[in-house]
Amino acid sequence: MLKNYIITNIGQLMGILPKETLLLKGEEMGHINVLHNAFIEVEDRKIKSFGLMENCPETESHLVNIHGDWLIPGFVDSHTHMVFANSRHNEYVMRLQGKTYEDIAAEGGGILNSAKKLQSMDEDTLYKKAHKFAEEAIAGGTLALEIKSGYGLSVESELKMLRVVKRLKNDLPISIKATFLGAHAFPSEFKSNHQGYIDLIIKEMLPSIANEQLADYIDVFCDKGFFSVDETSQILSAAAAFGLQPKIHGNELGLTGGVQTAVDNNALSVDHLEHISDVEINYLLNSNTMPVILPGSSFFLKIPYAPGRSMIDAGLPVCIASDFNPGSSPHHNLWFTWSLACLYNGLLPAEAFNALTINGAYALGLSNSHGSITEGKKACFISTRPFESINEIPYWFAQNHAKKVWY
Numbered sequence: 473m474l475k476n477y478i479i480t481n482i483g484q485l486m487g488i489l490p491k492e493t494l495l496l497k498g499e500e501m502g503h504i505n506v507l508h509n510a511f512i513e514v515e516d517r518k519i520k521s522f523g524l525m526e527n528c529p530e531t532e533s534h535l536v537n538i539h540g541d542w543l544i545p546g547f548v549d550s551h552t553h554m555v556f557a558n559s560r561h562n563e564y565v566m567r568l569q570g571k572t573y574e575d576i577a578a579e580g581g582g583i584l585n586s587a588k589k590l591q592s593m594d595e596d597t598l599y600k601k602a603h604k605f606a607e608e609a610i611a612g613g614t615l616a617l618e619i620k621s622g623y624g625l626s627v628e629s630e631l632k633m634l635r636v637v638k639r640l641k642n643d644l645p646i647s648i649k650a651t652f653l654g655a656h657a658f659p660s661e662f663k664s665n666h667q668g669y670i671d672l673i674i675k676e677m678l679p680s681i682a683n684e685q686l687a688d689y690i691d692v693f694c695d696k697g698f699f700s701v702d703e704t705s706q707i708l709s710a711a712a713a714f715g716l717q718p719k720i721h722g723n724e725l726g727l728t729g730g731v732q733t734a735v736d737n738n739a740l741s742v743d744h745l746e747h748i749s750d751v752e753i754n755y756l757l758n759s760n761t762m763p764v765i766l767p768g769s770s771f772f773l774k775i776p777y778a779p780g781r782s783m784i785d786a787g788l789p790v791c792i793a794s795d796f797n798p799g800s801s802p803h804h805n806l807w808f809t810w811s812l813a814c815l816y817n818g819l820l821p822a823e824a825f826n827a828l829t830i831n832g833a834y835a836l837g838l839s840n841s842h843g844s845i846t847e848g849k850k851a852c853f854i855s856t857r858p859f860e861s862i863n864e865i866p867y868w869f870a871q872n873h874a875k876k877v878w879y
């Protein structure tokens with residue numbers, strides 16, 4: 473990709489924000505700043521300037537005429553489990569036949585099934601699989617990405633997963649953040665010895681991960697049947713000593729205190745939130761923690777959708793992400809996520825656009841470089857055909873509308 477160029481004849485340049493805006497919340501989420509018939513100038517892969525075509529600079533720069541197509545900021549997928557060994561299509565069929573996700577997990581399937589397969593797969597094979605998924609996601613417009621560990625569940629295999637993520641960071645042209653999710657499930661040998669596994673995370677996994685600088689964030693699956701609030705707090709305090717800020721899986725399976733635990737531990741985000749009451753909404757209102765909703769897992773597991781509408785009406789910011797993983801959300805198509813968020817989480821198309829861009833960037837600590845058209849930010853964009861309105865994009869559901877991605 474070129475380092476210096478000017479894109480000209482942009483039908484609509486969308487998602488322009490001042491550099492002080494790190495996130496959008498409540499009513500702000502319904503607005504998108506747009507320039508019609510615009511140019512954008514890129515220097516050293518960063519946005520140098522943008523404006524109306526009549527003010528397009530006359531330079532020696534390479535010009536790329538997009539003839540009226542639209543240009544939007546690249547999507548930020550702030551929650552994925554992109555490194556895994558195999559699909560879990562057999563569990564999908566078990567669910568079609570009536571079992572629930574929790575039944576399957578309690579029988580040793582689910583996350584433990586993925587862990588068993590990942591433990592016996594070598595690092596290179598895992599890397600190749602994840603690299604292919606990442607390339608597909610990039611082609612769809614995902615231009616910053618988070619990837620979690622959590623299918624290793626042993627010192628060796630958690631490190632193996634995070635080393636794969638480190639290689640992806642080095643090899644792919646987009647920003648990637650790594651999240652350590654050793655506390656994704658209790659391995660069966662620790663079923664009756666939770667403290668034993670927590671000690672393994674605290675005394676062995678965290679120091680090794682910090683030593684190799686393999687993680688940017690820490691995550692815990694704080695939910696019914698997984699990690700309790702007390703267990704989560706113990707792990708998060710230990711991670712804080714290594715400088716790892718939390719991004720928490722919470723309130724997917726019940727009102728279990730995940731939101732409060734996330735906020736009390738200064739989490740950057742709390743993700744899922746299919747179960748949330750006014751108490752949690754008020755708690756989030758007094759915090760810097762981004763609520764992230766994951767419509768793909770509600771769709772695939774047939775569980776309730778997080779009430780995004782009530783959250784925005786209460787004045788909260790909302791982010792949406794794919795939750796790409798083999799158990800609850802085997803897709804990374806953020807265009808489909810956009811449509812689901814509108815149809816089932818109650819977001820309006822413009823709100824979902826902001827949820828996927830600037831609020832996604834916030835949920836990854838990337839608001840200073842991603843998520844909007846702002847001078848100085850990284851030049852990562854998606855061009856699409858022109859639409860009649862932004863509302864038309866999620867209406868055409870389950871399509872990849874990225875005509876070209878720029879990074």
Ligand code: NIG
Nearest residue numbers: 582583693769795797799800
């Ligand atoms: O975000 N809820 C916890 N973790 C993943 C699912 C993991 C799996 O089933 O493999 C999620 O839905």
Ligand code: FE
Nearest residue numbers: 551553721795
């Ligand atoms: Fe997840």
